[in-house]
Amino acid sequence: xxxxxxxxxxxxxxxxxxxxxxxxxxxxxxxxxxxxxxxxxxxxxxxxxxxxxxxxxxxxxxxxxxxxxxxxxxxxxxxxxxxxxxxxxxxxxxxxxxxxxxxxxxxxxxxxxxxxxxxxxxxxxxxxxxxxxxxxx
Amino acid sequence: xxxxxxxxxxxxxxxxxxxxxxxxxxxxxxxxxxxxxxxxxxxxxxxxxxxxxxxxxxxxxxx
Numbered sequence: 618x619x620x621x622x623x624x625x626x627x628x629x630x631x632x633x634x635x636x637x638x639x640x641x642x643x644x645x646x647x648x649x650x651x652x653x654x655x656x657x658x659x660x661x662x663x664x665x666x667x668x669x670x671x672x673x674x675x676x677x678x679x680x681x682x683x684x685x686x687x688x689x690x691x692x693x694x695x696x697x698x699x700x701x702x703x704x705x706x707x708x709x710x711x712x713x714x715x716x717x718x719x720x721x722x723x724x725x726x727x728x729x730x731x732x733x734x735x736x737x738x739x740x741x742x743x744x745x746x747x748x749x750x751x752x753x754x
Numbered sequence: 755x756x757x758x759x760x761x762x763x764x765x766x767x768x769x770x771x772x773x774x775x776x777x778x779x780x781x782x783x784x785x786x787x788x789x790x791x792x793x794x795x796x797x798x799x800x801x802x803x804x805x806x807x808x809x810x811x812x813x814x815x816x817x
Contacts, residue, residue, distance in 0.1 A: 692779050692780045692782075692783055693779070693783070693794065693795045693797075693798055694779065694780065694782065694783035694786055694787075694792050694794075695780065695782075695783075697792065750791075751786065751789070751790065751791025751792060752786070752791060752792045752793070753790065753791060753792065753793060
């Protein structure tokens with residue numbers, strides 16, 4: 618057994634997602650923060666757009682390679698659970714952010730930390746919902 | 755997709771863990787296939803059929 622297979626064998630997805638869920642839930646209820654990312658450099662919207670697009674292109678490409686490796690090494694069942702859970706997480710995040718944008722006058726503001734926590738909690742819950750109900754539902 | 759995995763496994767007196775080990779997958783994968791919660795990927799379906807010396811159609815049937 619290669620070391621990569623051994624490491625994958627040691628990582629139990631149920632535990633990873635349980636920890637992720639508890640951590641993201643905890644972050645949601647912790648004190649508010651005014652966390653902002655970056656902001657030290659003033660550039661034109663065009664330069665900023667190019668920088669962000671370039672990073673998205675690079676990171677998504679690298680992620681594709683990483684996920685291909687994961688698919689090769691991980692159990693197919695768990696990989697499908699994680700992939701389906703990720704879709705649930707993304708949709709949950711988009712919907713909740715959209716609700717907070719639409720009803721901003723009646724709801725509190727969401728911080729970056731909140732949005733990140735919602736994404737992680739949605740992913741974890743999606744994983745466990747599929748684990749419970751099966752991948753065919 | 756229906757499957758005869760549980761029956762084929764029982765005929766050989768294998769536990770879910772035994773079968774999982776032979777297929778190099780988790781026991782949870784075998785349980786999920788048997789309980790109809792998950793349809794295996796094509797490579798895994800081929801592996802299962804090969805292990806039981808059967809064709810895929812003999813192990814898996816469309817619902």
